[in-house]
Amino acid sequence: MPKSSSLRRWLAAAVAGGALLAGAVQAQAKPPECIAPAKPGGGYDLTCRLAANGLQEAKLIDEPMLVTYMPGGIGAVAYNHVTGVRNDDPNLIVAASTGAALNLALKKFGAKQSVDDVRWLGALGVDYGAVVVRNDAPWQNLDELMQALKKNPSSVVIGAGGTVGSQDWMKAALMAKSANIDPRKLRYVSFEGGGEALAALLGEHIQVFTGDLAELKPQLDSGEVRILAALAEERQAGPYADIPTAKEQGYDVEWPIWRGYYMGPKVSDEAYQAWVERLRELSQTESFAKLREGRGLFPMSKFGDDFDQYVKKQVASFSQLAKEVGLTQ
Amino acid sequence: MFDFLIQGFGVALTPLNLGLAFLGALLGTLFGALPGIGPINGIAILMPLAYTLGLPAESSLILLAGIYTGSEYGGRMSSILLNVPGDAGAVMTTLDGHPLAKKGLAGPALGLSAVSSFIGATVAILGLTLFAPLLAIVAVKFGPAEFFALMIFAFASMSAMMGKDPLKTLIGAVLGVLISTVGVDSGTGVLRFTFDMPELYDGIDFVVMIIGLFAVSEILLMLEHAFRHDQDGEMAPIGRVMVKMSEVLYCKWAILRSSVIGFVIGVLPGTGASVASAVAYTTEKRISDHDNSFGTGNMRGLAAPEAANNASAAGSFVPMLTLGIPGSGTTAILLGALMLYNINPGPMMFREQPMVVGGLIASLYIGNVMLLLLNLPLAGVFARVLQVPRWLLVPSVAILAFVGVYQLHSDLMAIYLMLAIGVFGYLLRKFGFSLAPVVLGFVLGGLMEENLRRALSISGGDLAILWQSGLSIGLWIAAAAVAFIPLFAGRLKAKFLPARSA
Numbered sequence: 001m002p003k004s005s006s007l008r009r010w011l012a013a014a015v016a017g018g019a020l021l022a023g024a025v026q027a028q029a030k031p032p033e034c035i036a037p038a039k040p041g042g043g044y045d046l047t048c049r050l051a052a053n054g055l056q057e058a059k060l061i062d063e064p065m066l067v068t069y070m071p072g073g074i075g076a077v078a079y080n081h082v083t084g085v086r087n088d089d090p091n092l093i094v095a096a097s098t099g100a101a102l103n104l105a106l107k108k109f110g111a112k113q114s115v116d117d118v119r120w121l122g123a124l125g126v127d128y129g130a131v132v133v134r135n136d137a138p139w140q141n142l143d144e145l146m147q148a149l150k151k152n153p154s155s156v157v158i159g160a161g162g163t164v165g166s167q168d169w170m171k172a173a174l175m176a177k178s179a180n181i182d183p184r185k186l187r188y189v190s191f192e193g194g195g196e197a198l199a200a201l202l203g204e205h206i207q208v209f210t211g212d213l214a215e216l217k218p219q220l221d222s223g224e225v226r227i228l229a230a231l232a233e234e235r236q237a238g239p240y241a242d243i244p245t246a247k248e249q250g251y252d253v254e255w256p257i258w259r260g261y262y263m264g265p266k267v268s269d270e271a272y273q274a275w276v277e278r279l280r281e282l283s284q285t286e287s288f289a290k291l292r293e294g295r296g297l298f299p300m301s302k303f304g305d306d307f308d309q310y311v312k313k314q315v316a317s318f319s320q321l322a323k324e325v326g327l328t329q
Numbered sequence: 330m331f332d333f334l335i336q337g338f339g340v341a342l343t344p345l346n347l348g349l350a351f352l353g354a355l356l357g358t359l360f361g362a363l364p365g366i367g368p369i370n371g372i373a374i375l376m377p378l379a380y381t382l383g384l385p386a387e388s389s390l391i392l393l394a395g396i397y398t399g400s401e402y403g404g405r406m407s408s409i410l411l412n413v414p415g416d417a418g419a420v421m422t423t424l425d426g427h428p429l430a431k432k433g434l435a436g437p438a439l440g441l442s443a444v445s446s447f448i449g450a451t452v453a454i455l456g457l458t459l460f461a462p463l464l465a466i467v468a469v470k471f472g473p474a475e476f477f478a479l480m481i482f483a484f485a486s487m488s489a490m491m492g493k494d495p496l497k498t499l500i501g502a503v504l505g506v507l508i509s510t511v512g513v514d515s516g517t518g519v520l521r522f523t524f525d526m527p528e529l530y531d532g533i534d535f536v537v538m539i540i541g542l543f544a545v546s547e548i549l550l551m552l553e554h555a556f557r558h559d560q561d562g563e564m565a566p567i568g569r570v571m572v573k574m575s576e577v578l579y580c581k582w583a584i585l586r587s588s589v590i591g592f593v594i595g596v597l598p599g600t601g602a603s604v605a606s607a608v609a610y611t612t613e614k615r616i617s618d619h620d621n622s623f624g625t626g627n628m629r630g631l632a633a634p635e636a637a638n639n640a641s642a643a644g645s646f647v648p649m650l651t652l653g654i655p656g657s658g659t660t661a662i663l664l665g666a667l668m669l670y671n672i673n674p675g676p677m678m679f680r681e682q683p684m685v686v687g688g689l690i691a692s693l694y695i696g697n698v699m700l701l702l703l704n705l706p707l708a709g710v711f712a713r714v715l716q717v718p719r720w721l722l723v724p725s726v727a728i729l730a731f732v733g734v735y736q737l738h739s740d741l742m743a744i745y746l747m748l749a750i751g752v753f754g755y756l757l758r759k760f761g762f763s764l765a766p767v768v769l770g771f772v773l774g775g776l777m778e779e780n781l782r783r784a785l786s787i788s789g790g791d792l793a794i795l796w797q798s799g800l801s802i803g804l805w806i807a808a809a810a811v812a813f814i815p816l817f818a819g820r821l822k823a824k825f826l827p828a829r830s831a
């Protein structure tokens with residue numbers, strides 16, 4: 001008997017110790033916190049770090065910002081958490097992107113969750129979709145590729161880092177739709193993230209990669225790939241000046257990938273406005289511009305109501321698109 | 330040609346960077362030794378710290394790379410001492426490492442695995458220095474069809490592990506494959522077996538799986554013994570502490586073979602230490618297990634996976650530094666860390682950032698020597714951990730793992746899932762199943778399914794794509810060989826050996 005009773009004693013002590021620790025943490029004043037709705041190291045992690053590092057360097061927060069990871073359900077777990085559990089926390093922001101808006105439109109965050117359930121705070125940067133081929137590909141411009149697809153939609157193997165219904169697939173589907181091609185006839189291959197898809201492009205396993213503009217800079221510099229079109233409103237500056245938009249080439253497709261944040265639905269107007277101002281001020285500092293560029297993001301400044309309406313409009317248009325390309329009824 | 334390396338040693342040998350390499354090695358060993366932290370999380374935790382401290386790019390990369398390679402060293406400790414893998418690459422280390430500890434050879438086991446880790450890493454860093462650009466070109470030739478053939482080969486070599494009870498090994502592997510299907514389907518985005526729980530959309534996390542399967546089931550077994558008042562867990566005797574030269578020499582070919590296997594698999598994007606150590610272990614069992622002692626504490630069975638997981642860590646830097654494509658989950662995070670510094674790793678990095686690339690490679694050499702010097706004496710110290718009674722040791726480690734997992738998920742669901750998997754693991758062990766095939770089925774099954782479906786979407790459903798390239802044909806032949814030759818080998822031996830002796 002001595003063994004099992006001492007075992008119980010130890011376990012009890014451990015549990016009590018754990019509870020005390022948790023209590024001590026609870027009792028402290030709360031530092032600002034950013035939830036990255038993913039595992040460490042992904043795009044959401046970097047979105048949180050963008051705010052955390054930027055705000056600290058610009059001295060817009062007194063204490064360092066905590067970055068918490070909440071993976072699960074491509075962001076659904078965090079969304080449910082903030083609409084349900086910590087819905088009034090004035091110190092909590094959550095990283096989001098165009099992907100979150102798409103998932104809301106596709107009802108992947110749960111049938112009951114809608115874009116109106118949180119307070120959209122603002123976006124600090126944006127990247128744009130890009131249609132990429134190897135430098136030895138037969139197509140010199142977007143039109144040549146689209147003509148080939150029109151002739152036979154399944155003659156070209158397109159790949160990217162997401163499943164059917166993901167952002168990367170939407171880029172390909174919208175391209176197809178703009179040329180009156182049925183997106184379901186495309187030969188689309190999904191990989192685990194953009195890196196693997198890029199490897200498949202370089203290894204000649206796929207012919208076209210629908211990726212993101214800024215993340216392709218290293219391969220663009222080395223001349224291994226050719227970007228046929230940027231899915232942006234207008235041409236970008238600097239190293240991207242020579243890349244035409246899809247629109248210029250007669251295919252009206254845009255795919256901005258914004259990086260921004262939202263807060264709980266019951267956060268006071270006062271706390272919400274304070275965060276809006278903080279982010280707005282941050283976006284105007286010079287040190288932040290450097291940080292943003294390093295993260296491979298183009299400038300985007302939409303905050304407060306402006307951003308709130310932008311996201312809601314985007315979700316509405318995604319819902320419409322999803323119906324048109326046959327993802328939802 | 331090797332200017333960058335000479336420059337790199339200049340960078341890595343400054344006092345600050347030497348200190349950081351040591352700190353990284355030490356922290357990495359600790360992160361690896363604690364189940365539930367592992368290299369990915371260790372780096373994610375320290376990345377912001379390195380950035381906030383204002384370290385220059387090469388210094389913070391040296392620190393983070395030290396953590397990565399260090400944790401491949403550390404992962405073996407709890408595998409050997411507790412039968413709980415410290416990280417993904419250390420699952421196979423439990424198979425022979427823990428039986429050795431039970432025999433009172435914990436010290437030599439830790440020492441031998443440190444030496445084989447060192448050799449594995451050295452072979453791979455040499456490979457990285459000499460052949461990186463060349464290998465990168467070959468690595469991208471490895472497409473979905475070739476990955477599928479590689480997974481077939483890995484499953485075929487698992488038949489080597491079947492040992493006493495082939496049916497149970499097979500069932501275990503199939504259970505693992507089934508568990509890997511939970512979550513968003515990687516091709517179509519359809520939800521599979523998620524029961525409307527968003528927590529399951531991303532599938533079951535590897536760490537949750539290992540901690541549940543190994544650590545929780547271990548505690549349940551101990552509880553059962555405690556309540557039945559068994560005299561279980563007699564403390565393992567602490568025998569001699571140092572590994573003998575003759576033991577290292579006994580394993581020399583096993584170590585070298587596994588180093589090469591580990592390096593090659595590490596170079597391929599998308600496969601990491603877990604696949605590398607599994608293939609190395611099963612291959613080694615095929616080649617050198619003449620008396621069927623693998624799994625009961627064979628030194629070679631311990632040396633092989635340890636050499637392979639360290640070699641694969643260094644190998645995964647090849648696609649990262651030459652193509653800007655991560656070779657493993659951990660290098661994916663290192664890529665993110667570099668982006669914070671305005672450095673985009675990619676084809677131009679060797680030319681544009683020779684200081685960073687050279688400093689990193691030089692620090693891998695230095696860190697590797699430090700790790701050996703750190704880990705050899707520590708073997709004796711850590712072996713004494715076994716003097717702590719198991720009923721205290723295992724729950725303490727499990728509590729640390731729980732805290733680690735909760736920290737990463739911020740969600741109780743992950744803990745419940747871990748407990749449920751623990752009960753499942755307990756039942757499996759009561760019914761005499763080995764846990765390693767379940768974990769391998771889980772890891773390999775997911776990769777196999779994804780790549781099969783990718784290959785078929787590329788070919789438009791034509792199965793012929795699976796054996797169109799020379800690489801995949803070679804892998805199919807190898808798979809057939811490991812699966813069928815042993816069946817005939819026995820008969821052939823019986824036929825020819827007497828003739829020869831006559």
